[in-house]
Amino acid sequence: MSEDSGKFKPFVPADSTLPEMTATSIILGILMSIVFGGANAYLGLRVGLTVSASIPAAVISMGVIRVIMRKDSILENNMVQTIGSAGESVAAGAIFTLPALFLWAGEGKTDTPSLLMIALVALFGGLLGVMFMIPLRTALIVQEHGKLPYPEGSACAEVLEAGESGGAKAATVFSGLGVSALYKFIADGLKLFPSEVHYELNAYKGAGIGADVLPALLGVGYICGPQVSSYMFAGGILGWLVIMPLIHTFGGDMTIFPGAKPISEMESFGIWSSYVKYIGAGAVATGGILSLIKSMPLIIRTFRDAVRGIGAKTGEANRQNRDLPMQFVLAMIVISAVAMWLLPMIPVNFAGALLIVIFGFFFATVSSRMVGVIGSSNNPVSGMTIATLLATTAVLKATGNVGMPGMIAAITIGSVICVATAIAGDTSQDLKTGFLVGASPYRQQAGEIIGVAVSAMAVGGVLYLLNAAWGYGTDQLPAPQATLMKMVIEGVMNGNLPWALVFAGVFIALVVELFSIPVLPFAVGLYLPIHLSCPIMIGGLVRRWIDKKKGLNETERKERVENGILYASGMIAGEGVVGIILAVLAVLKLDPDISKLLSLGNIGGILFFVLLIATLIYFMNRKTAEKKQAA
Template sequence: MIGTGPGTGPGTGPPRADPDVSTPLLTAAPKRKQIEGASFTVRGVAVGLAVGLVICFSNMYFGLQTGWVSTMSMPASLMGFGLFRLLRARLDPKGLLPFSPVENVLVQTVAGSMAIMPLGCGFVGVLPAMNYLLTPEERGPVVLGWGKLLLWSLGLCYFGVVFAVPLRRQVIIRERLKFPTGFSTAVLISVLHGKAKDGEGNTSGGFASLAADGGGDGVSNRNRDRIGDRIGDRNGDGNGDGEKRAESWKRNVRLLLVCFFVSGLFTFATYFLPVLRNIPIFGSAAASAWLWTLNPSLAYVGQGIIMGPATTLHMLLGAIVGWGVLSPLAKNKGWAPAPVGDWENGSKGWIVWVSLAIMLADAIVSLGYLAFRSAKQYLPGFQLKSDRAKALLSHITHAGYAPINSSPDANDDPGTDSDGTPSLGRTGKEQDEEDAPVDQQVSNRTVVVGLALSIGFCIACTHIVFGDLVPLYATVTAVFMALLLGIMGVRAQGETDLNPVSGISKLAQLFFAFIIPQSNKSSVLINLVAGAVSEAGALQAGDMMQDLKTGHLLGAAPKAQFWGQVIGATAGAVVSTFIYRMYTTVYEVPGDLFQVPTGYVWIFTARLVTGKGLPPMAKEWALGAAVLFAVTTAVRTQTPSTRWHALIPGGIAVAVGMYNVPSFTLARTIGGLFGWWWRSTMGWKDTPLIVLASGSILGEGFLSIVCLIMESVGVPHLK
């Protein structure tokens, strides 16, 4: 599974000075302005649940196919805005409560928390591994009924949300980490509500110029913050642009509907003609023998647009190496004698070991680097030079303002130094001054009580569902390890826009291999459960922090977002259970449509770390790949702002391209290249591109429900 957000493409432009960013470091931060609109409304929650339901169906569908799941924050904001415009007469009949940006934040928060539940509750990876891939010797298969599935889902869906709250002040208010998806979502909401203009003076036609004003990787955090105060005030309230806004809105709606319809129509056609999902690209022989086909799904093209050209090209590299080099090599050498498509003894399963080694190497290096960065930030003496240490000592001694940089650059963040660490020239009280009012924040009592209850509930649910198969101490250890790894996941998402939950879960599995005796017949099952708990906590904490970043930029109340997340997570857990049972009852899993590749990654990892052994020569090739990508990942972490950064292969992306069959990767690559052509060659705006991708993804995801109904009632396929 790859990261849950976009933002992997190239930066949006070089740093630009902002006319109001010349304030010295010792100057207090501006007070938070009064925000129009209510941050929490019943209608906002209702619309968020409606949008989240559609995305949840899509994520379950695509997750069971390839493991790809996304919160789709920007599409959720766009869909929420569209629903309010279409239903304005019913939602606000007297025109007294217009749909505000902070209410849109609530909509996308509820929708996003609901959308990630297919992954957060393990429905696209862990549960298929337990249900279909565990052998009797491994205490499997484990088939859970409706009640236990629901209890398991609810047990996993809360503690990550609560744990994100105490991290908010550190990573958003003080360190001001980027969280690019959260920033981009805030910009899009500002544009939709007429609070910002694009380069042509159009208040809703696009946000590329706004992102260049503060969204690129090289742009200062100071420019990124306070969108409502800065961009809105600078551009005015949009009066006089009503006709442009209306026309732009109509164009975007038409584009969304056309893409939704075309993608849905193709999905409908593939039900009757399944051959359309696997079109040979190198001839029928290569397709049948080596699985080189193309699935021309517009939804996967849309996913590629969201992922960006760099990520999709890295995935293509993984597909070429895995399916074009390693698969024929393993087959011809006799290391994988079964047919290529056989997960157990064919090259399809053999190359998973190599992709797994790449993911582990990427996760260890990336999270190790983040741990080192955290140590530098939380232990200043660990990295300060003597002169800076003296400045810190002087600052503490005199209890005053001690600016480290006497002449700060106009683009420097008053809350951070040039290396991204928290500024030592401002006190904690001063840094917190831009935060929300106390009555809008989640109280410490709520956090303490909520964390205790959610952890206890998770432990109790896991024990009830699995009983003596999973010892209590393993579940307790998994929860607290999830909290620790959640910090790493939040920081990774804040700095890179990628939450490495795949690597985090694999590290958790590796850790539990040391504390669970291999003689325990349930060691593989215990390993799966522990990894799932760790993945759930890290995933939800990262998703919550992206939403909190959006809310902070637009002035939404953190308390409203917190309860919106809780509501969305609860609904998502229930709905995901229902959808999973429908799909697994109607379709063969694993099968031609739902291959559940992440389920195989989970079970192979569990078997590896519990000493089950590897196929011939898989160990040597996996070790070599791990060393290679440990080096490339180390180089990527040290060169984030260079022009050639995108040319260095990303380990997770290459691994995903390797364990997914080429048909999905090729379609995503087409989307990534199309998005690059759209932006760079055509020079068009980003908003229509998001609309196009969203319509394509949601069209197939929604029409898959119709295909599910037809399959359940026995509507025949055409030959």
């Protein structure tokens, strides 16, 4: 493969006419968009992280189209992952911000947002993200080929091109999904054992330790790897085994704001929710801003180069260099902005709509290029959203838009921009995959619009369902990112935060930065209960074990790591799907709980989690084992 974009030959030539945007690919893509969007919404509201859906969607598509339907079309599979991955990005943007509205409603400060309002905010944010990316495709994807690697997009193209093994890979994803779904139902449906194992360390007052013994967290740890997992776990250790015992020791019988009772009477969760959560919030906000500051030279260069490249031509016209017409792109941007301004269910005035277009175009441009360098997993979407909220809330306050109306307007603007930023990064990764395999950009862009529209309609229902079942800000759904965004807006608008705790988190983050440790994963570990980072750490250790295992050649090691990633992706999707099903049962007052008849307790939870780890190791090694038996 030549690194010169002018000489690059995609997997499928431009003059080939393979099926691409078919009824099969659209329907499968829509299903993937709903499934992975819902699963990521549940995961993000629980742990503050989402995972890419492109590769699992592509693998499942290959299993259906190539193996079951006996069709051979790499471009159809690419269309499925294009549409399917949009659901994950819309979900990420929505759950990082919109649950703040439910939290305010729970406090009696405003009405619960309508389904239509959530759907429209997600829809317009997603449409703007796609539209802002389209004029940049030639500059970023084509002209920068060989310079911008787009790691997830390139990896997805490799999976698609290796589609002959799609059946085995799809089976691995489905196995993870099935095992995880059954496990989740036994744990949180039947409640045969507690999904959260917890022990108070009575000899070390104020401290606690435990783990949420759930498949999604194990899968997240495996996919993130040992380094990121260890940063999160280190943050959890600092909070639960250092700061909290110190608070208990020095606080004694005092009642200190924002706590409501004497510290000596609090158990570990009480100390965490009253004090450490605010320290963690300061650290997370600082981590997001630091990542933005460090990226500023790249951001400025990205914006300048991308804008210069708008409208560039790339040789003779064919299906592989056609984008959706620029007239359509501009019309969609204008219609979206005017609709947000005029529609009464979206609390945005003309100035707010203008801010959305300005900030949205800037950050969508930045996101589109940055994911080409550092990957979607490291894209500082939360940092960009925090920066947007700080600026927007300050502008609204300065112009007299104060109180709850001003805060609702701020979170709405931030939500649209957050979704746009996430979708722009996803679109650029998908277009990179399409460029490598030889897809038609205009069809992919139409597919992105379909994925955005479907997932925007679905995400409101998911948010309502999860809130009705458990409520945001609870142990089941802490909604960490949205809670942080809410605190940022309230801090700027009202100044009612416990600033001493927040600034303690700020300076902890700065110390971590001085040690050259990535601040965001550490800060997220400090912000969330240690029960989440502990199983993530175990998943990271499993990944480290296979990465360092002796006696494997590079091909075998790569194959086992990939099997593990596919199985872990299935585990995440399976838990998310059953989590939503259990939420439906909770709303319908149908409780399959059998814990009063039989409960295995914490020991049962630990033993089942060990069995879950064993399944991950088994499926990670299974294909290589089969090859050895065949040999």
